[in-house]
Amino acid sequence: xxxxxxxxxxxxxxxxxxxxxxxxxxxxxxxxxxxxxxxxxxxxxxxxxxxxxxxxxxxxxxxxxxxxxxxxxxxxxxxxxxxxxxxxxxxxxxxxxxxxxxxxxxxxxxxx
Amino acid sequence: xxxxxxxxxxxxxxxxxxxxxxxxxxxxxxxxxxxxxxxxxxxxxxxxxxxxxxxxxxxxxxxxxxxxxxxxxxxxxxxxxxxxxxxxxxxxxxxxxxxxxxxxxxxxxxxxxx
Numbered sequence: 463x464x465x466x467x468x469x470x471x472x473x474x475x476x477x478x479x480x481x482x483x484x485x486x487x488x489x490x491x492x493x494x495x496x497x498x499x500x501x502x503x504x505x506x507x508x509x510x511x512x513x514x515x516x517x518x519x520x521x522x523x524x525x526x527x528x529x530x531x532x533x534x535x536x537x538x539x540x541x542x543x544x545x546x547x548x549x550x551x552x553x554x555x556x557x558x559x560x561x562x563x564x565x566x567x568x569x570x571x572x573x574x
Numbered sequence: 575x576x577x578x579x580x581x582x583x584x585x586x587x588x589x590x591x592x593x594x595x596x597x598x599x600x601x602x603x604x605x606x607x608x609x610x611x612x613x614x615x616x617x618x619x620x621x622x623x624x625x626x627x628x629x630x631x632x633x634x635x636x637x638x639x640x641x642x643x644x645x646x647x648x649x650x651x652x653x654x655x656x657x658x659x660x661x662x663x664x665x666x667x668x669x670x671x672x673x674x675x676x677x678x679x680x681x682x683x684x685x686x687x688x
Contacts, residue, residue, distance in 0.1 A: 466617075493674070495676060504680050504681060505664065505678040505681075510675060518675060553617060553618070555618075561625055562620045565610075565617040565618040566617055567616060567617045568617050
């Protein structure tokens with residue numbers, strides 16, 4: 463089965479450090495999402511892309527978060543500087559149109 | 575704007591009993607609707623989807639859901655619960671022909687009582 467690959471699986475970092483999370487979407491999928499999941503807020507949409515163009519990043523704290531798709535096989539989410547409140551599981555998902563999206567296994571980020 | 579409401583953050587059923595997880599949606603245009611399941615420490619897995627074809631949708635693991643436009647509902651059911659069904663379930667909506675952004679409900683944690 464085709465899958466969305468996220469790296470790293472787990473990341474522990476100190477406050478103030480830069481964090482980069484990577485996602486390899488399924489080949490041929492034209493839409494990529496980044497979600498953040500926490501106990502308190504549930505699943506929050508951070509940003510999403512269609513055909514590599516950013517469509518909506520209103521869910522992201524602009525001063526510290528950035529999302530890019532340098533090519534069709536890679537999406538990145540960066541946090542600089544990281545803060546303890548950024549601790550969460552970050553999911554990438556890819557799909558085509560509105561026909562359902564495949565999620566990766568997530569990156570569990572802990573900022574201490 | 576689109577939104578999803580899941581009634582009941584926790585649902586407990588006995589093994590072998592009917593599972594019913596409720597989802598109501600709000601959308602200004604015809605929606606696509608989805609149910610996802612999340613097992614502990616895993617990502618979300620698509621259970622089933624409604625994309626304007628048949629209103630009764632069958633998914634994996636014996637689950638099904640019925641789209642009822644008049645009630646703006648998309649409830650998830652399974653006739654007989656199994657211990658392996660214990661997980662968190664998320665309903666989600668996106669708008670046909672719109673930006674197709676996927677908006678999730680707050681989730682329902684399903685517990686199966688032996």
